[in-house]
Amino acid sequence: MATNMKRNIDVQNSDQLPERSLTAEVDRNHAEDAKFYLVGGGIASLAAAAFLIRDGHVRGCDITILEALDKPGGSLDGSGSAESGYVVRGGRMLESKYLCTYDLFSSIPALNGSKSVTQEIFDWNETIRTSSRSRLLRNGKREDSPAYGLDEHHLLTLGRLSIEPEIMLGNSRISDHFDSSFFETNFWLMWCTTFAFQPWHSVVEFRRYLLRFAHMSSGFNQLHGIMRTVYNQYDSMVRPLRRWLDDHGVAFQPNTRITDLLVDETGVENRVRGIVCETARRRLEIPVGAADKVIVTLGSMTASSSLGGMDHPAPLNTVDSTGAWHLWKTIAAGRPEFGHPSVFADHIDESKWLSFTVTLRDPTLFRLIRDMTGNTPGEGGLITFAESSWLASIVVPHQPHFIGQPADVQVLWGYGLRVDQPGDFVGKPMSACTGREILTEILGHLRIDAEASRILEHANCIPCMMPFITSQFLRRSKGDRPHVVPDGWQNLAFTGQFCELPNDVVFTVEYSVRSAQNAVYALLGLDLAAPDVYKGQHDPRIVYKAFSTFGDR
Template identity: 50%
Template sequence: MHTPIKAYLVGGGIGSLAAAAFMIRDGGVSGADITIFEAMAIAGGSLDGGGNPTDGYTLRGGRMLTTDNYECTWELFKSIPSLEHPGRSVYEETIAFNEKHVSHSMARLVDRNRFKLDVKSMGFSMTDRLELLRLSEASEDVLDGSAITDWLSPAFFETKFWFMWATTFAFQPWHSAVEFKRYLHRFMMEFSRIETLAGVKRTVYNQYDSLVRPLQHWLQQQGVRVLTGCKVEDIELKEHDGVTMATALQCVRDGASERLELGPDDLLFFQNGSMTDAASYGSMSSAPPKLSKRDSGGWTLWEKLAAGRPQFGNPAAFNSSIPESWWESFTVTLHDSAFFDRMEKFSGNSAGTGGLVTFKDSNWFMSIVLAHQPHFAGQPEGVQVFWGYALHPDRIGNFVAKPMADCSGEEILRELCGHLNFDYEVMAKANCIPCRMPYITSMFMPRVKSDRPLPVPANTRNLAFVSQFVEVADDVVFTVEYSVRAAQMAVYQLLKVEREVPPVHAHDHALKVKFDALVKAFQ
C-alpha cells in the first residue's frame, strides 16, 4: 500500500500558508498530512495585526496591494472563502471594498511649512531622466551587486518622484539597483499615478484579519495542523550522488526537544530569513529595545543550511548591516475623533481614500496613513487606528531633540504634531506603540544572483525555500505576491503539478503604459 505524502512547513508566514493551500487545492495532498511549525504564538509571519483597544493595537507594517499585479495572490484568494460574507471569496470581498473606497491621495507630500506640494510633476532634470532610463534598461547581470547610488546622481534623491517612490515602497539610496529596476518595471503602471496612489488597493481590515485569518481558517477546516510555539532548530540533510535530501527535523516545543523523521516521499518547505525578525515594541513611555539576530536566532537555521552549500544562498548578504536594513513604525490607537477630524480636513481625504502622507522635510523621513475604520476585526465604535513609519529613525527629530530610535510613543506623537502644526491636545486620548525592525528591508540589500536560492534548488529532491529571500525571475520582494508566487512555484515543482503558475503580467511592455510613463517623466 502506498504511503501518502506528508508535508512539513517550517515557519507560519504567508508563504507556508499559501504552499499548504496549493498542495491541497492543486496537488492532491490531504490537509491532514500537512503540518506547519511556527515559533511564535500565532501564524501569519510579517502579515500581523495584534493588540486590543485597551492596551493599543499593533501593526509592524502595511502591505501595498494592487489588482493589476499580484497574479498568484488573487488567484489563490479566489479559492478562499470570506469569514464575514458567506458565498463570497476573499478576492470578491476585497474587490467590492475597493470599488466602494477608491484611493486618490490629495496630500501625498507635505513640506516644512505644512504646504501640500503639487506632485503632478516628478521634478526630473534631463540628467535624471537619462540616468533612470539607463538603469531601467540595464541587464541584471550588469546591475548585479550594485546599489541605486551607483547609477543615479545625488540630485535624483531630491526629486518629488524619489520622495514618493521611496516611501511607497521603502527604498533607500543604498539599496539594490537590481531590485529598484525590477520595481520600475513591475509597477510601471503606478509610475504615472504615483502622486495619487490610485493603483493601490486595500484589504477590508489589516492584512492579518483580511488575508491570514481566512486562509488559516480554511486550511484548518481541511485538517492542516498549525503548531505554534514550536521552533525548528535543525534540518538534517543527506547528500547522495549529488542529490540533497532532507531526512529529519529537530525542533523545540513547550521546552521539550523533538526529532521528526521524514519518509522518502515526504516534502519540506522552509521559510528562510525574516524581514520582521528581532522586531521589538516600545510604549507611550519607552522606546523599543535594540535587538538583533543574536537575540532572536531567527537567521540561524538558514545560516546553518547554507554553510558550504552555495545553492542554498548567502544569508550574510542580507543580515549583516542593520543600519542599512532597519526602520521604525508606529501604531496609534485613538479613543476620540479629534486627530482624524483634523487630518481629514487638512488632507482633503476621508480615512481610507488617501495614501501615505509623507513629511518631505522630516529628518526622520516620516509618513502616516489613515486606513478605513474599523481597521481591526472587532474594533469597537469610537476607537480609531492609524499607522506610520520613518525611514531614517537614527536621525535627530525636527521637534524632539533625539533620534526616533530613542523615542517613546509619546515623543513620536509630539514630533508628528510638530510637522502638522497640530496642538498636542488632539493626541490626548492616544496610545502610540513604536516598533523597531532591524531587518525590515534586508531583502533590498545589494546582492548578486547567487545570494538567493531558487524555490527548489538544483539537485534538491524534497526541500523547497519559500520566502522573500528566494530568486523568482521578474518579480519584486517586499510584497505578499512574492511569497505566494514562490510557494506556488515550489509546490508545483515538487509535486509535478501540470498547471501553469500565473505569469507576471508584462504591463511594462504595453504601449499605453510606456507612453503614460514617458509623459509623466516629462511633466
C-alpha cells in the same frame, strides 16, 4: 479542486485552533501517503498549504506547519486591543496585477462567508478607491499631485536602468547610478517612502520595481491603483486563510523553533531526512520519509521586532528568537546552492527602520487630518512629511481597522526611514523616542498645536523597531538568493522573500505567494504553472505614459 468548506465560527476566537502533537509525528510509522512539513507560519507557508490542497489534492491532515511564534501570519500581522493599544508592524501594498495572490484567495472564503477574499478585496476597492489629495505635506500644507522634479539626466538614467540587463548592474547601489540631485526630487521622495527604498539599496531591486509597476506610473503621485483590504491584512487575509486550512485539517504547530535540517547527500540527489526542532519543553527530531516533502521559508524581515510604549522607546534587538536567520545560516554552510544569508542578515544599519501604531480615543486628530488633507480615512493612502528629518509618513486607514474595534476608537499607522536622525520638533533620533515623543513629532509636522495636549491625552502610540525590515533590498549578487527548488535536491523547496523569482519584486505578498505556488507545483511534479508576472513594460503605450508622466516637472 477541493471544495471550499464553510462553517459559522466566532471570528474573535478563530485563532484558538487545535494543535496536533509533535510526539505523534515523531513516533509515527511512515505511511504510503507523503507528508508535507512547512517551516515557518507566514503567508508563504499558508499559501503553500492551500496550493497543496487545492491543486495537488493533498489531504490537509498530511500537512504540518511549524512556527516559532504563537500564531500564523508572519509579517502580515495585526494584534492588540483598544485597551492595550493596537499594533500593525506594517502593511504590504496590493494592486490589481498580483495574479498569484488573487488566484490563491479566489478559493478562500472571506470571514463572513458571502464571497471569496479576492472578490471582497476588489469590491472594497470599487467602493473606496485610493486617490491622494495630499501625497506630500510641506510646512503644514498639502501638495495635490506634486510634480516629480526629474531633469533630463535623471530620465535618461531611469531609461537606461529599465533596459540594462541585471547582470550588468551587479551588486551596485542605487546611489552608484544617480547624483545627489536625484535624491532631492519629489520623485525619489514619493518612491522611497511608497516602497521603503534607501539610496544604498540594490539597484537591481530598484530596476525590478520600475518595470513591475510601470503600469501604475501615471497616477503615482496620487497613489492611484494601490488597493487595500477591508481590515488590516491579518484580519482580512491571514485569518480567513487560516480558517480554511483548519477546516481542511492542516496541523499548525506553534511555539516550535526549527534549528536544523538533517540531510542525506549520498545519493544521486540530496534529500532532507529529518527536521530538528526545539519547543519550550524539549529538543526533538521529526523523521522525513522517502516520499515526504519539506518547504522552508528563508529568513524573516520582521525577525527581532521589538515594541515600545507611550513612555518608553522600542529597543534595537539583534537576537532573533524565531531562529529564521540562524536556520538559514546553518543549512547554507558549505552549500552554495542554498544562497548566502549573511548578505541580508548582517547589515542591520542598512535594513532597519521603525514603525508606529496610534490608537486614539478622541476623534480630534482624525478630524484635523481629514480637513488638512481633503481625504476621508481609507481614501488617501500614504502621507509623507517632505521636510521631516526622519522622513516620516503616516497612513489613515478606513475605520474600523481591526475586527471588533469599538466605534469610538481610531487607529493610524506610520513609519520613518531615517531613524537615527534627530527629529525636527523633539530633537531626538526616532529610534530613541517614546511613543509620546513620536506622536509629538508628527503633530508638529501637521502644525497641530492648540489641540496637541488633548490628542496626546487620549492616544496610545506604540513604536516598533524592525532591524531586518528592508534586508531583502540589500545589495546582492547572483546566487545570494537560492532557487525555489535548489539544484540537486529532490524533496526540498524554499519560499518567501529571500529565494529567487526572476522579474517579480520582493517586499510584497505577491512574491511570497508566487514562491509558494512555484514550490508546490515543482515538488509535486504538476503540469501547472503560476501565472506569469505582469509585464506592462512591454506595452509601448504604458512605457510612453510612464516617461511622459515622470517628465512632468
